[in-house]
Amino acid sequence: MTYVVTTPAFSGPIELLLQLISAHDIDILDVPLAPLVDAFVLVVRERRDEINMDELSEFILIAAILLELKSQRLLPGRDALDPDEEFVGWEERDVLLARLLELRTYAALADSFISHFERASRCYPRLAGINADFTVQPPDLLAGVSPHQLAEAYLKGIEEKPVPVVRLHHVTVDAVTVAETVVSLSQRLPSLGHVTFRALTLGIEARIEIIVHFLALLELCKLGYVSLGQGATFGELEIDWIGEEHSLEIGLVDVYEG
Secondary structure (H helix, E strand, C coil), X not given: CCCEEECCCCEEEHXXXXXXXXXXXXXXXXXXXHHHHHHHHHHHHHCCCCCXXXXXXXXXXXXXXXXXXXXXXXXXXXXCCCHHHHHHHHHHHHHHHHHHHHHHHHHHHHHHHHHHHHHHHCCCCCCCCCCCCCCCCCCCCCCCCCHHHHHHHHHHHHCCCCCCCCCCCCCCCCCCCHHHHHHHHHHHHHHHCEEEHHHHCCCCCCHHHHHXXXXXXXXXXXXCCEEEEECCCCCCXXXXXXXXXXXXXXXXXXXXXX
């Protein structure tokens, strides 16, 4: 809420009144402050539930600034005081604060140098150097190497390196596929009717074949020819054939064998 004031020299928001006084467009001596405060107190009493603390504190701040400006104009010997000089002290304070922080930084750096100097004072450098007759001779890298050995090393370095070959003869590749297993199960399941997955894969030792059988059952379930059920968690997977044998054989030939 913007508080509107009415004075002989101005009528409008109190924030605008402060700006006009600061810009010397209105003389602070022409603005009576007591009626402004009394009118605001009356508004606060009438609208105590509508005015929040931010609006109240903002009015108190502006009223305090106006009161300070007017008191400075009324004090003896301060008639020529420029209201803008109030902000000069704030700028000087900021400069002094920045210089204080800068001096503290230099003081901390000086303390750091002193700490380094104290640690360095406990070190004792080696004053004795190398003897005058001491000479450093690099080793002869070709000592004991014959020209024949050097030629053999050169030929070995330039010869073509064999291409590494990865041999896969020891890797067993299972040739079973999901398509073949689907066709195989479509021929076995109609005669079995109801069977468990454990009984269906009984005798199969290769893990990949068991996995392929499970994927094939999922394909048949998706096509709507078998139903899968499990009575309990981690229980037996039960399989029931619910499709027609002849229609499935024709469909599987089209889907998996082309």
